[in-house]
Amino acid sequence: MDSSENITSLNKLLEVLESCEGQDYYNIAKRLAIPYQELLPYAFWSEDTYTRNCVLRTDDYELLLLCWEEGQETAIHCHNGEECWVYLAKGKLREKRYIEKEGDLELTADVKMTEDRLSYMNDDLGYHSLHNLNEGRSMSLHLYVGPIDECSVYKEEKDKFVFKELEYYSEDKKILSN
Ligand SMILES: [Fe+2]
Numbered sequence: 001m002d003s004s005e006n007i008t009s010l011n012k013l014l015e016v017l018e019s020c021e022g023q024d025y026y027n028i029a030k031r032l033a034i035p036y037q038e039l040l041p042y043a044f045w046s047e048d049t050y051t052r053n054c055v056l057r058t059d060d061y062e063l064l065l066l067c068w069e070e071g072q073e074t075a076i077h078c079h080n081g082e083e084c085w086v087y088l089a090k091g092k093l094r095e096k097r098y099i100e101k102e103g104d105l106e107l108t109a110d111v112k113m114t115e116d117r118l119s120y121m122n123d124d125l126g127y128h129s130l131h132n133l134n135e136g137r138s139m140s141l142h143l144y145v146g147p148i149d150e151c152s153v154y155k156e157e158k159d160k161f162v163f164k165e166l167e168y169y170s171e172d173k174k175i176l177s178n
Helices: 010-019 025-029 036-042
Strands: 051-057 061-068 083-090 092-101 104-114 118-121 127-132 138-145 150-155 160-165
Touching (some): 025 083, 036 051
Antiparallel strands (some): 051 061, 061 138, 092 104
16 A cells, blocks of 8 residues: 555454554554444444554554543543544544643643544643543544553542553444443
């Protein structure tokens, strides 16, 4: 496949990831143009929280579909030294970024992501949180290089970061019972 061509299906993305041998994930991420309908087999929502659905995991990366009900959001979190690209497939998200300054969190960016918008994050850029702004559901595809099993999450009531293990809501298109 031409490395400037848009990636318009999930199958194409999986093919490109498989043959990329750890090279240039940004070049892959910026070509993402996958209609959300392609992702529906992996999509599960929960009234309790946004869901993390595993599409594919290797030693090098994990590809997750996050499904958001109206009003759902993440806590402020780090990325445990890894890189993360977020491609918004459906709906509208708000991303807030923070840095730690003299023991406090300082807001450095507050942006709206609308469909086809790509975002990139790593720990050098600080922390962030994501919020579903849509009047209805949203879906976002996250590419983590490499996989992230735990991260620091800001607990407002304690005013500090705590370690959190990250779990999948579904894998192989099936909801996992926790
Ligand atoms: Fe994140």
